[in-house]
Amino acid sequence: MKTLFDKIWDAHVVSKMEEGPTQLYIDRHFCHEVTSPQAFAGLRQRGLSVFRPQQTTLTADHNIPTQNQNKPIADVTSRNQVDTLTQNAKEFGLTYFGLGHSKNGIVHVVGPENGLTQPGMTIVCGDSHTSTHGAFGAIAFGIGTSEVEMVLATQCVLQSRPKTMRINFTGKLSKGVTAKDMALYLISKMTTSGATGYFVEYAGEAVRQLSMEGRMTLCNLSIEMGARGGLIAPDATTFEYLKGKENAPKGEMWKKAVTYWKTLKTDNGAKFDKEISFDASQIQPMITYGTNPGMGMYVEDSIPTMSQIQTESKASFLKALEYMDFQPGERLLGKPINYVFLGSCTNGRIEDFRAFTQYVKGKHKANHVTAWLVPGSWQVFHQIQEEGLDKILKQAGFELRQPGCSACLAMNEDKIPAGKYAVSTSNRNFEGRQGPGARTILAGPLVAAAAAITGRISFPHLD
Secondary structure: OOOHHHHHHHHOEEEEOOOOOEEEEOOEEEEOOOOOHHHHHHHHHHOOOOOOHHHEEEEOOOOOOOOOOOOOOOOHHHHHHHHHHHHHHHHHOOEEEOOOOOOOEOHHHHHHHOOOOOOOOEEEEOOHHHHHHHHHOOEEEEOOHHHHHHHHHHOEEEEOOOEEEEEEEEOOOOOOOOHHHHHHHHHHHHOOOOOOOEEEEEEOHHHHOOOHHHHHHHHHHHHHHOOOEEEOOOOHHHHHHHOOOOOOOOHHHHHHHHHHHOOOOOOOOOOOOEEEEEEHHHOOOEEEOOOOOOOEEEOOOEOOOHHHOOHHHHHHHHHHHHHHOOOOOOEOOOOEOOEEEEOHHHHOOHHHHHHHHHHHOOOOOOOOOEEEEOOOEHHHHHHHHHOOHHHHHHHOOOOEOOOOOHHHOOOOOOOOOOOOEEEEOOOOOOOOOOOOOOEEEEEOHHHHHHHHHHOEOOOOOOO
């Protein structure tokens, strides 16, 4: 009896060193401009080519601006990184969704939407949030720059086999509770180290009812509780999403692929190293109050008091609150905010924009709030236009920006000023993550929409 993880991993083992790592074959390799320059330089120094170029796809996302993309990138460092990626793609003959390309966007958005991400694959990228692709029933994980070079040169990577964990979400999510709320709830319970050393399979009724966008959000945040990655068994929802995608199998190959994909599920009786269950019906809209994604609570709750914090965690707890200028036991509902960011590889897909737009329809953005609405790709951008969401957003006082990682990580022009509060649909709220001194409150698209309209942390009441 095998778990889903076991089935995929075992099918990709090339060799196993005695008391050492496994040589794992990689089906799909994604690269962006930040973690790949040294890897390509290493190939060049050793006189090597890319072993299987058709299995590597490049996109520029971290450093690119989200306005005036038709002009040269103003920041010298960012421009150099993007130019270097462009040159490497050309020199090594690789598929490249560069700035201005119709398929350009965030690496973990463009992979799935172009059918490059498929069930049963092993997928890597020099980016921790590669776990996103596990939503399709794939083993997907982030790797370091030296491993990027290894995959480029050999299409394999050396990895120690992780332990397995299954997290079951029983019951159904309440109205207005999103996959982002599920993930923040989970991390608040598991802590940021609760899944260290494990590859997590998400299961249960609430998981099966998620759309592919929701599943990607859940798997995306696996890394924030220390997991090596997260995955969900493929089903009819997965197949429907992939059908007709450019790089998905066609005709008879599609039928054969689906037949195989249907076998990608954990066998009855298969054993996990750890198994945990949560009642999805208990989850409410979430926000974070500290400086790591595990410091989360319901929007309507209060920050824990000192008596609720374990002794060994009190110093870091107080340090986080000092940075955020919050107090133990404080209620954040009604707290004024300055910025709202909708986007990133966590919440920059069409479903996120539909939810945000539906909430703000007929309302108007608070005058003192700066809102950055950044699609995860040009395909998402054009879909927003085709569905008329951009017109509704404009009427509500919002402006749509061009695709990119944007304010997720302050590697481009979209930085939150020091001391300002940003309700962000991204994935990390570390000190300085969105800009030096920036104060990040993580949330889902509905909570972000409510904050943008009211100018305060608000519960997203639905009509």
